[in-house]
Amino acid sequence: MSESPVSLEALLKLKRLEQPDREFWEDFEQDFQHRRLRALMEDSTPSVGFGLAFWRRLLVWSPFAVGGLAAVAFFMAPSLAIQDGSEALVAEESQNLSPTQVFQSHAEPLSAMVSSEIARSMEAIRVQDLFSFHEAAGRSQFVQDALATKEEARHFRRVLSNAALSVPTSAGSRYVADPLTAGRADASSAVLRPGSHF
Amino acid sequence: MAVSGSLEREAQANIAAESVRDADIDAVYVERVQSGDVAAFDFLVNKYRERLFSIVYNLTSNREDAADLTQESFIKAFRSIKRFQGKSSFFTWLYRIAVNTSLSHLKRNRFRRFFSLENINDEASSSEIVEALSVKTKTEKGAIISELQERLNDALQKLSPKHRTVVVLFEIEGLSHQEIADIMGCSVGTVRSRLHYAKQQLQAYLQDYLK
Numbered sequence: 245m246s247e248s249p250v251s252l253e254a255l256l257k258l259k260r261l262e263q264p265d266r267e268f269w270e271d272f273e274q275d276f277q278h279r280r281l282r283a284l285m286e287d288s289t290p291s292v293g294f295g296l297a298f299w300r301r302l303l304v305w306s307p308f309a310v311g312g313l314a315a316v317a318f319f320m321a322p323s324l325a326i327q328d329g330s331e332a333l334v335a336e337e338s339q340n341l342s343p344t345q346v347f348q349s350h351a352e353p354l355s356a357m358v359s360s361e362i363a364r365s366m367e368a369i370r371v372q373d374l375f376s377f378h379e380a381a382g383r384s385q386f387v388q389d390a391l392a393t394k395e396e397a398r399h400f401r402r403v404l405s406n407a408a409l410s411v412p413t414s415a416g417s418r419y420v421a422d423p424l425t426a427g428r429a430d431a432s433s434a435v436l437r438p439g440s441h442f
Numbered sequence: 443m444a445v446s447g448s449l450e451r452e453a454q455a456n457i458a459a460e461s462v463r464d465a466d467i468d469a470v471y472v473e474r475v476q477s478g479d480v481a482a483f484d485f486l487v488n489k490y491r492e493r494l495f496s497i498v499y500n501l502t503s504n505r506e507d508a509a510d511l512t513q514e515s516f517i518k519a520f521r522s523i524k525r526f527q528g529k530s531s532f533f534t535w536l537y538r539i540a541v542n543t544s545l546s547h548l549k550r551n552r553f554r555r556f557f558s559l560e561n562i563n564d565e566a567s568s569s570e571i572v573e574a575l576s577v578k579t580k581t582e583k584g585a586i587i588s589e590l591q592e593r594l595n596d597a598l599q600k601l602s603p604k605h606r607t608v609v610v611l612f613e614i615e616g617l618s619h620q621e622i623a624d625i626m627g628c629s630v631g632t633v634r635s636r637l638h639y640a641k642q643q644l645q646a647y648l649q650d651y652l653k
Contacts, residue, residue, distance in 0.1 A: 256594070256614055258562075258572075263563050269491075272509055
């Protein structure tokens with residue numbers, strides 16, 4: 245019986261013949277030069293290097309950070325409100341601003357708003373309700389009138405806080421203008437006479 | 443007998459002398475790089491890139507990963523070359539970076555592995571083994587080579603990373619036990635025992651070809 249010339253060592257030495265071609269090394273060289281240049285730039289500018297490292301870490305942790313912020317925003321958002329004192333909706337200079345801009349320009353620190361909002365929950369208007377109402381109304385005459393003056397805006401706010409009225413309007417609803425009763429600050433009864441679809 | 447013994451000793455002495463000269467040349471270039479001569483690093487990259495790629499490729503059996511990891515190893519070496527004090531030879535230090543980078547990669551991707559094999563040199567078809575196997579199995583050489591390549595990579599991947607490393611460094615790269623021990627940070631005895639165990643495993647996996 246003849247001895248096999250095939251040994252494990254000889255088989256493993258075949259692995260030395262697995263070699264890339266010249267094209268591979270050309271690409272390798274190019275890629276490596278780019279990588280080295282990047283490494284040089286990062287290393288030569290500590291702030292850049294630090295910045296890059298910082299952003300790299302941020303990217304890794306950002307999903308968690310975003311998730312955390314979203315959770316905070318979700319729980320805090322219902323409490324975000326415009327307080328009577330802040331006059332966010334009623335300031336004269338904010339007449340021409342969108343609700344978002346108004347809110348942003350007069351927003352108080354979150355914690356302060358939250359704590360005061362709890363105390364004033366019955367009278368405060370929900371920003372989302374206002375926004376959604378605003379969108380639904382599409383800057384209708386109703387909304388414009390409501391925002392026109394300080395006095396009327398307060399009425400507007402209180403009227404909307406009435407549960408019976410805080411319903412989204414359907415398309416095509418009509419606003420029937422009805423002058424607000426003069427001198428009545430406490431508009432517990434509806435000051436708007438609904439139109440056919442309001 | 444005496445003549446062959448002395449020839450062997452002379453060959454070993456020549457190899458040792460060449461290694462020393464090699465190490466001296468590397469030391470000169472390392473010093474230049476440490477002084478800020480970035481182009482001197484290119485010399486070292488060109489000198490070692492094929493060997494480093496070979497190690498990484500045989501550890502990962504993936505051509506693309508091997509290219510990426512080889513570059514990463516050089517970049518790591520470039521970044522930390524100022525801390526290299528010359529206690530070991532440059533190539534030992536560089537190989538250590540490459541091996542550690544590969545082992546980290548293997549650990550991170552242990553559940554996601556696929557092969558991407560390198561082209562095999564034309565020399566393979568004229569090798570004794572391929573001739574012998576082709577005759578034995580009455581199979582075409584090209585088919586034998588393909589099959590062998592796949593089976594070899596498969597067998598190596600079945601070994602643990604540490605056992606695979608000693609086999610790759612010793613049998614494929616031709617390093618000595620001491621050099622492997624320096625690279626892997628273990629004793630020569632550990633290298634020998636890992637090598638022995640790994641070869642036993644490979645014998646079992648490749649017994650069809652070794653009968």
